[in-house]
Amino acid sequence: EPEVTQTPSHQVTQMGQEVILRCVPISNHLYFYWYRQILGQKVEFLVSFYNNEISEKSEIFDDQFSVERPDGSNFTLKIRSTKLEDSAMYFCASRKPRQGEAFFGQGTRLTVV
Amino acid sequence: EDQVTQSPEALRLQEGESSSLNCSYTVSGLRGLFWYRQDPGKGPEFLFTLYSAGEEKEKERLKATLTKKESFLHITAPKPEDSATYLCAARYSGAGSYQLTFGKGTKLSVIP
Numbered sequence: 546e547p548e549v550t551q552t553p554s555h556q557v558t559q560m561g562q563e564v565i566l567r568c569v570p571i572s573n574h575l576y577f578y579w580y581r582q583i584l585g586q587k588v589e590f591l592v593s594f595y596n597n598e599i600s601e602k603s604e605i606f607d608d609q610f611s612v613e614r615p616d617g618s619n620f621t622l623k624i625r626s627t628k629l630e631d632s633a634m635y636f637c638a639s640r641k642p643r644q645g646e647a648f649f650g651q652g653t654r655l656t657v658v
Numbered sequence: 659e660d661q662v663t664q665s666p667e668a669l670r671l672q673e674g675e676s677s678s679l680n681c682s683y684t685v686s687g688l689r690g691l692f693w694y695r696q697d698p699g700k701g702p703e704f705l706f707t708l709y710s711a712g713e714e715k716e717k718e719r720l721k722a723t724l725t726k727k728e729s730f731l732h733i734t735a736p737k738p739e740d741s742a743t744y745l746c747a748a749r750y751s752g753a754g755s756y757q758l759t760f761g762k763g764t765k766l767s768v769i770p
Contacts (some may be wrong), residue, residue: 549701551701580758586762587745587761587762587763588702588745588747588758589760590757590758590759592757594758595756600694600756601755601756603757603759617701625766634699634726636702642727645689645690645692645707645749646690646692646704646707647693647704647758649699649701649702649703649704650701650706651700651701652699652700652701653754654699
């Protein structure tokens with residue numbers, strides 16, 4: 546069964562460093578998302594991406610964040626200068642057109658020290 | 659005000675003891691109501707989509723229903739492997755229509 550793949554599963558970084566989280570969405574999906582979940586809190590929307598551009602973003606997704614689809618398969622989230630409060634699980638998701646449900650990857654646990 | 663509210667926060671059941679989880683949502687502009695299962699340290703796993711009041715979906719011991727103001731996830735004769743956090747999410751029309759808005763989840767523990 547096709548699945549969303551995320552790498553790495555766990556990343557530890559120093560405060561102020563840049564990180565790139567990577568995702569391979571399901572191959573025939575056209576909508577791509579990043580969500581995050583701070584430990585013990587609910588899953589929060591960050592950004593959606595369709596047709597090679599951002600379609601929506603939340604207040605969390607400020608100038609420190611960027612997304613890119615560098616080729617036909619990968620979808621990345623870059624955090625330019627990490628802060629302690631960026632520590633969270635980051636989930637990539639994708640969905641087909643005309644399908645409401647999104648399918649999530651297993652997440653990248655980002656720890657900023 | 660939260661658009662999606664789940665109750666209870668936690669639920670302990672004996673194996674075989676059926677129960678229901680509740681999800682209340684903001685009614686205006688709803689485009690879909692979704693249930694996911696999340697195991698510790700893992701991503702949400704899709705279970706069901708519901709679009710209109712009266713709709714029901716079933717999978718093994720789980721049945722999801724939708725009314726005009728809330729959704730229920732019924733668990734019949736649960737087993738220990740059903741232990742997980744169950745998340746409800748909603749998608750709305752207009753601004754924000756691409757995203758899912760999640761509730762805080764119900765943590766279900768099924769005791770053998």
